[in-house]
Amino acid sequence: MWGLGGCAPYPLMPLRIGAHPWPGYELLYLARQRGQLDPQQVRLIEFPSASASLRALAVRSIEGAALTLDEVLLARSRGIDLTVVAVLNESRGADVVLVQPGLQAPGALHGKRIGVESSATGALMLDAFWPVKAWPPETCRWWR
Known part of the structure; x- marks a missing residue:
């Protein structure tokens, strides 16, 4: 037994x-x-x-x-062995850059403190947004 x-x-x-x-x-x-x-x-x-x-x-x-x-x-x-088994949805532009009221153009962010999500999506958003600016990123204060 x-x-x-x-x-x-x-x-x-x-x-x-x-x-x-x-x-x-x-x-x-x-x-x-x-x-x-x-x-x-x-x-x-x-x-x-x-x-x-x-x-x-x-x-x-x-x-x-x-x-x-x-x-x-x-x-x-980074060495994590992953396989995609399903795609649950599709993004249709839900990612946005949010600013305080009164800031009407990207140039208004010059010298301001800018918060960025520390993620792959945050990096992609920042990369997509940055080309429209006319100042170097070093002149901003980044908050992650």
């Missing part, structure tokens, strides 16, 4: 998937809320940012994550 215990299959652990608050991932949270994610198969783990999900992937505390394709490329360039 004792020998047969070693032949029993191990219970499978749920697949741990990281996600952070972002409109494109809300369907994952909704599916969990409605009981459409079987907790025996999938465990959705909330992180504050994509960077936190990437750190969890790097140390293997999760098996997958909801990420943008640029974040996947960044992770792969």
Whole structure:
């Protein structure tokens, strides 16, 4: 009888998937809320940012994550072996540069403190936005 215990299959652990608050991932949270994610198969783990999900992937505390394709490329360039298994949505220009009221043109940001998200998306946004400016980036105060 004792020998047969070693032949029993191990219970499978749920697949741990990281996600952070972002409109494109809300369907994952909704599916969990409605009981459409079987907790025996999938465990959705909330992180504050994509960077936190990437750190969890790097140390293997999760098996997958909801990420943008640029974040996947960044992770792969840092040695994290990732494979895209599904594309959940498509961006249609939801990323924006926000400014305080009264700043009407990019030139009005010269010498101001500028906040940039420390992520692949933040870097892409900054790169796309910067060519329209007429001053060197060193003249701004960056807040990350």
